[in-house]
Amino acid sequence: xxxxxxxxxxxxxxxxxxxxxxxxxxxxxxxxxxxxxxxxxxxxxxxxxxxxxxxxxxxxxxxxxxxxxxxxxxxxxxxxxxxxxxxxxxxxxxxxxxxxxxxxxxxxxxxxxxxxxxxxxxxxxxxxxxxxxxxxxxxxxxxxxxxxxxxxxxxxxxxxxxxxxxxxxxxxxxxxxxxxxxxxxxxxxxxxxxxxxxxxxxxxxxxxxxxxxxxxxxxxxxxxxxxxxxxxxxxxxxxxxxxxxxxxxxxxxxxxxxxxxxxxxxxxxxxxxxxxxxxxxxxxxxxxxxxxxxxxxxxxxxxxxxxxxxxxxxxxxxxxxxxxxxxxxxxxxxxxxxxxxxxxxxxxxxxxxxxxxxxxxxxxxxxxxxxxxxxxxxxxxxxxxxxxxxxxxxxxxxxxxxxxxxxxxxxxxxxxxxxxxxxxxxxxxxxxxxxxxxxxxxxxxxxxxxxxxxxxxxxxxxxxxxxxxxxxxxxxxxxxxxxxxxxxxxxxxxxxxxxxxxxxxxxxxxxxxxxxxxxxxxxxxxxxxxxxxxxxxxxxxxxxxxxxxxxxxxxxxxxxxxxxxxxxxxxxxxxxxxxxxxxxxxxxxxxxxxxxxxxxxxxxxxxxxxxxxxxxxxxxxxxxxxxxxxxxxxxxxxxxxxxxxxxxxxxxxxxxxxxxxxxxxx
Numbered sequence: 245x246x247x248x249x250x251x252x253x254x255x256x257x258x259x260x261x262x263x264x265x266x267x268x269x270x271x272x273x274x275x276x277x278x279x280x281x282x283x284x285x286x287x288x289x290x291x292x293x294x295x296x297x298x299x300x301x302x303x304x305x306x307x308x309x310x311x312x313x314x315x316x317x318x319x320x321x322x323x324x325x326x327x328x329x330x331x332x333x334x335x336x337x338x339x340x341x342x343x344x345x346x347x348x349x350x351x352x353x354x355x356x357x358x359x360x361x362x363x364x365x366x367x368x369x370x371x372x373x374x375x376x377x378x379x380x381x382x383x384x385x386x387x388x389x390x391x392x393x394x395x396x397x398x399x400x401x402x403x404x405x406x407x408x409x410x411x412x413x414x415x416x417x418x419x420x421x422x423x424x425x426x427x428x429x430x431x432x433x434x435x436x437x438x439x440x441x442x443x444x445x446x447x448x449x450x451x452x453x454x455x456x457x458x459x460x461x462x463x464x465x466x467x468x469x470x471x472x473x474x475x476x477x478x479x480x481x482x483x484x485x486x487x488x489x490x491x492x493x494x495x496x497x498x499x500x501x502x503x504x505x506x507x508x509x510x511x512x513x514x515x516x517x518x519x520x521x522x523x524x525x526x527x528x529x530x531x532x533x534x535x536x537x538x539x540x541x542x543x544x545x546x547x548x549x550x551x552x553x554x555x556x557x558x559x560x561x562x563x564x565x566x567x568x569x570x571x572x573x574x575x576x577x578x579x580x581x582x583x584x585x586x587x588x589x590x591x592x593x594x595x596x597x598x599x600x601x602x603x604x605x606x607x608x609x610x611x612x613x614x615x616x617x618x619x620x621x622x623x624x625x626x627x628x629x630x631x632x633x634x635x636x637x638x639x640x641x642x643x644x645x646x647x648x649x650x651x652x653x654x655x656x657x658x659x660x661x662x663x664x665x666x667x668x669x670x671x672x673x674x675x676x677x678x679x680x681x682x683x684x685x686x687x688x689x690x691x692x693x694x695x696x697x698x699x700x701x702x703x704x705x706x707x708x709x710x711x712x713x714x715x716x717x718x719x720x721x722x723x724x725x726x727x728x729x730x731x732x733x734x735x736x737x738x739x740x741x742x743x744x745x746x747x748x749x750x751x752x753x754x755x756x757x758x759x760x761x762x763x764x765x766x767x768x769x770x771x772x773x774x775x776x777x778x779x780x781x782x783x784x785x786x787x788x789x790x791x792x793x794x795x796x797x798x799x800x801x802x803x804x805x806x807x808x809x810x811x812x813x814x815x816x817x818x819x820x821x822x823x824x825x826x827x828x829x830x831x832x833x834x835x836x837x838x839x840x841x842x843x844x845x846x847x848x849x850x851x852x853x854x855x856x857x858x859x860x861x862x863x864x865x866x867x868x869x870x871x872x873x874x875x876x877x878x879x880x881x882x883x884x885x886x887x888x889x890x891x892x893x894x895x896x897x898x899x900x901x902x903x904x905x906x907x908x909x910x
Contacts, residue, residue, distance in 0.1 A: 260288035399436035408448030457496030466504035494669035671711035689733035720769035768803025
């Protein structure tokens with residue numbers, strides 16, 4: 245900035261010298277010109293001091309103040325030139341109002357005040373001595389601008405404590421008013437805030453990260469922060485920072501992505517996904533091999549015993565604990581129970597340990613078990629110190645497994661509230677990063693994140709549970725449109741997917757939680773992953789159709805529609821299941837008596853069911869045909885394009901089958 249300052253100061257210094265010389269040559273208004281000369285000399289001295297300054301001046305106010313000062317000196321030079329007129333005729337035709345000198349003197353005084361303030365605000369913390377800077381005259385009409393300049397200047401040159409206070413002041417300004425946030429960005433506040441995130445003490449880092457999150461009010465602001473390097477700074481903090489700062493950074497990531505989804509991939513490229521999942525997994529599941537950093541104290545266990553257990557699912561010894569209970573290695577012959585076994589008290593732990601073992605041995609370039617040919621054939625386990633060979637009986641192959649979170653020393657000693665907040669913010673960031681992004685969803689689901697979400701849904705604090713449910717909802721929404729993701733992440737035989745399904749179903753069955761809507765939506769989005777035999781899913785969703793809250797009934801109808809619609813290969817089986825659970829009766833009530841926002845989804849679902857199972861006696865008894873005929877005469881319903889297409893076809897199908905005697909059921 246030093247060279248730039250000198251460059252922009254050249255012209256005003258030259259103008260000041262010209263004003264001083266012209267004032268000496270004045271033939272009229274000599275006293276007034278002398279006063280202007282005095283102020284101009286003082287201003288020139290300040291401008292030269294600025295040019296000589298060893299510390300860089302704060303760029304934004306420097307430009308504005310110097311530009312304004314240059315314009316003032318231009319006008320002063322023009323005024324003084326008029327006073328050089330010689331001879332009676334020239335004086336007669338050179339009219340100078342008496343007030344012009346008074347006005348120009350005031351302008352020069354303001355310029356002196358502006359440049360003086362600029363020098364003080366740009367001084368180092370030691371030179372400034374905590375003096376009250378006040379407002380520069382240039383900011384008289386917009387005092388908040390002067391305050392913002394002062395806080396940003398402090399971020400550049402203040403002590404760490406003062407920089408923390410300045411960041412807190414910017415937090416207050418950004419929170420109060422969107423326009424103030426815009427000014428903070430325009431006046432260059434992002435770069436020093438990011439620097440404080442990297443270099444500050446705990447409180448300063450938190451304040452700066454919070455300010456960054458609050459400044460992300462629109463895509464343009466987020467783009468500015470992306471160009472300033474926010475991704476790399478945040479990645480560094482999530483990898484090495486204090487957990488309180490990491491939680492604030494994770495929150496800021498969620499804000500940035502929420503206001504500008506296009507930055508999702510930039511965060512992903514900076515390993516933010518990996519780091520967030522690592523935080524989610526810390527003390528949630530006990531091993532996180534894909535993302536863990538090697539620990540100095542590895543935990544050993546028998547991989548082969550896990551393989552034997554998974555290959556002999558019917559040979560459990562329930563009198564003995566699972567091999568991974570209490571995080572301790574067990575005997576070589578220890579076996580892992582089936583992950584969803586209802587007889588096991590610690591079901592989620594079994595899911596986790598089983599999946600860890602399965603993932604460990606299914607990595608690329610390692611032999612995998614082929615249970616189709618021989619259920620007793622074991623996997624080939626390759627040790628770093630032993631040749632791999634196929635075993636027919638259990639044999640000990642010690643392996644080292646890194647604990648999640650081992651990369652950040654001491655975080656296990658954080659207080660529980662901080663750990664919970666870290667998980668909540670990590671889940672929130674992953675929720676927004678996953679939204680509409682197949683690549684990121686694939687990265688999340690290929691890690692242990694699904695297991696983490698399942699565990700946290702079961703026993704996490706309220707905010708952690710909610711953010712986990714929202715993350716699962718967004719991943720499921722992407723999986724609905726992405727068949728490859730759906731097949732890889734939500735395979736029916738995947739223990740992690742089963743754990744997620746069980747937790748979603750548990751919440752839907754209880755139907756008394758703030759998590760209900762996202763969990764219902766997730767179940768609907770995953771409708772095509774459920775087999776026809778998975779009948780336990782339909783009943784709880786059908787019961788929600790009878791909810792007093794309209795938004796719950798609406799979401800249940802939309803979710804069930806995804807089971808019954810043409811895109812679902814098992815739509816007929818699911819439609820029969822909906823009827824068997826009493827869905828027709830509830831849907832008739834919703835179509836007749838609900839508000840329009842519920843009526844339309846209920847009518848769409850009822851139409852699909854009528855199309856799929858037109859010969860159903862239950863539909864005849866519920867007088868569904870009468871309902872469809874009534875709906876076809878409601879103009880506002882027929883304005884919906886889906887209803888307009890679907891309803892006539894459903895009514896026709898129902899008439900065809902019920903005309904042969906079904907009406908007799910009425």
